[in-house]
Amino acid sequence: MVEITDKPLDYAALTEQARHNNAGAVCVFLGTVREMTGDRRTTALDYEAYPEMALKKMAELEAEARERWQIIEAVIVHRVGRLDLGEISVVVVVSCPHRKEAFEACRWLMDTFKEVVPIWKRENWADGGEEWVHPGLST
Amino acid sequence: MTQTPPAIAAIVPAAGASRRMGRSKPLLEFEGRPLIARVVSALVEGGARPVVVVAPPADSPEGPPIARVAAEAGAIVLTPETRPAEMRDSVELAIGELTRQAPPPVAIALAPADGPGIDGALVARLLDVWRESPERIIIPKAGGRRGHPVVIPWRFVMEIPSLPPEVGINALMADCAGDVLEVDVADKALIADLDTPEDLQRLREAEGRQVRTVRLFAVARERVGRGEITVELPEGATVADLRAALAEQFPPLAPIAGRVMIAVDSEYADDAMAVPAGASLAVIPPVSGG
Numbered sequence: 001m002v003e004i005t006d007k008p009l010d011y012a013a014l015t016e017q018a019r020h021n022n023a024g025a026v027c028v029f030l031g032t033v034r035e036m037t038g039d040r041r042t043t044a045l046d047y048e049a050y051p052e053m054a055l056k057k058m059a060e061l062e063a064e065a066r067e068r069w070q071i072i073e074a075v076i077v078h079r080v081g082r083l084d085l086g087e088i089s090v091v092v093v094v095s096c097p098h099r100k101e102a103f104e105a106c107r108w109l110m111d112t113f114k115e116v117v118p119i120w121k122r123e124n125w126a127d128g129g130e131e132w133v134h135p136g137l138s139t
Numbered sequence: 140m141t142q143t144p145p146a147i148a149a150i151v152p153a154a155g156a157s158r159r160m161g162r163s164k165p166l167l168e169f170e171g172r173p174l175i176a177r178v179v180s181a182l183v184e185g186g187a188r189p190v191v192v193v194a195p196p197a198d199s200p201e202g203p204p205i206a207r208v209a210a211e212a213g214a215i216v217l218t219p220e221t222r223p224a225e226m227r228d229s230v231e232l233a234i235g236e237l238t239r240q241a242p243p244p245v246a247i248a249l250a251p252a253d254g255p256g257i258d259g260a261l262v263a264r265l266l267d268v269w270r271e272s273p274e275r276i277i278i279p280k281a282g283g284r285r286g287h288p289v290v291i292p293w294r295f296v297m298e299i300p301s302l303p304p305e306v307g308i309n310a311l312m313a314d315c316a317g318d319v320l321e322v323d324v325a326d327k328a329l330i331a332d333l334d335t336p337e338d339l340q341r342l343r344e345a346e347g348r349q350v351r352t353v354r355l356f357a358v359a360r361e362r363v364g365r366g367e368i369t370v371e372l373p374e375g376a377t378v379a380d381l382r383a384a385l386a387e388q389f390p391p392l393a394p395i396a397g398r399v400m401i402a403v404d405s406e407y408a409d410d411a412m413a414v415p416a417g418a419s420l421a422v423i424p425p426v427s428g429g
């Protein structure tokens with residue numbers, strides 16, 4: 001299941017969606033808004049998506065993960081809009097018969113998500129200023 | 140001794156910010172020439188002297204190129220220090236300049252800087268109509284709509300600076316409705332407006348070029364100030380051509396156009412790929428979700 005929403009993410013409810021009697025392992029990853037990056041303090045993050053393409057890429061990730069691992073349920077949800085410190089930006093839940101593949105699939109899904117899904121964050125720094133986070137693109 | 144015939148001057152307000160178009164309209168090219176050059180040439184060919192162009196301030200990105208192109212086409216160029224708030228303010232600057240001439244003109248032709256279809260023959264015809272009826276305001280009309288240029292007797296022109304501050308030039312036409320003489324011109328294109336990206340699209344399609352909508356995200360959107368732009372592409376353009384067009388037509392994108400991904404129908408596309416007709420296009424800066 002993939003979704004993009006501007007509402008707060010209920011990770012407990014999303015985890016329940018992936019639970020299953022055939023699963024011996026449920027792995028949950030939460031991405032959360034971090035206050036300190038080195039010496040700089042963040043006050044909030046703004047997330048923006050290209051929704052049509054992001055949902056398409058997320059569905060492709062889920063399909064590929066299901067080919068590579070024996071997955072019972074996969075849940076990939078990202079939030080957009082303004083997020084305060086500590087709020088959850090992304091939830092990935094994977095249930096599998098055994099923990100090894102649940103860990104592997106969850107990690108691969110999140111790592112690959114960050115490379116290919118068209119969603120962006122903008123830092124709002126406590127010392128003033130905002131900047132889009134675009135790895136490798138210094139302007 | 141030959142006597143100089145009384146002159147009909149022209150005023151071309153070109154200082155606007157082209158907000159609805161999102162790009163400088165006077166510099167858009169039509170049939171290989173910037174619109175401002177075409178309009179000035181048409182006014183000169185049609186017999187208007189002098190042609191006064193009010194350009195954007197010199198510290199705006201489009202100011203110097205508009206001033207240069209207009210001067211090369213034969214205009215006297217006025218460059219205000221700050222951008223005139225309204226079209227009327229630009230016109231008043233030009234009136235001030237013409238008032239200082241001895242003798243002042245007997246009438247002015249008022250034309251927008253971006254009239255794609257204004258040509259010398261249309262200008263000449265409207266000036267001839269005015270010479271037959273020098274007390275009247277001459278307005279071309281096609282398909283039931285009024286267009287440009289408008290020829291205004293100097294005595295009405297001199298009233299423009301004393302119009303109430305909140306009204307535009309159109310208030311003069313309304314005040315002088317009984318003095319207006321409409322001239323039917325057959326070709327709608329002669330008087331077509333060019334205000335929005337859709338207008339430009341129609342114009343380009345008439346020229347055989349394609350105009351495509353491109354969505355912008357994150358830093359690209361912020362640099363341009365909008366989430367959707369229209370880009371002109373040559374026929375058979377590739378993704379690489381699209382990058383080049385983005386950099387050229389939207390200077391704020393120039394520093395990043397070579398280092399973003401281009402999505403075609405929600406798929407990352409190679410530079411060699413031809414841009415398919417009808418496909419949705421987007422600029423994808425390096426992603427940072429999670």
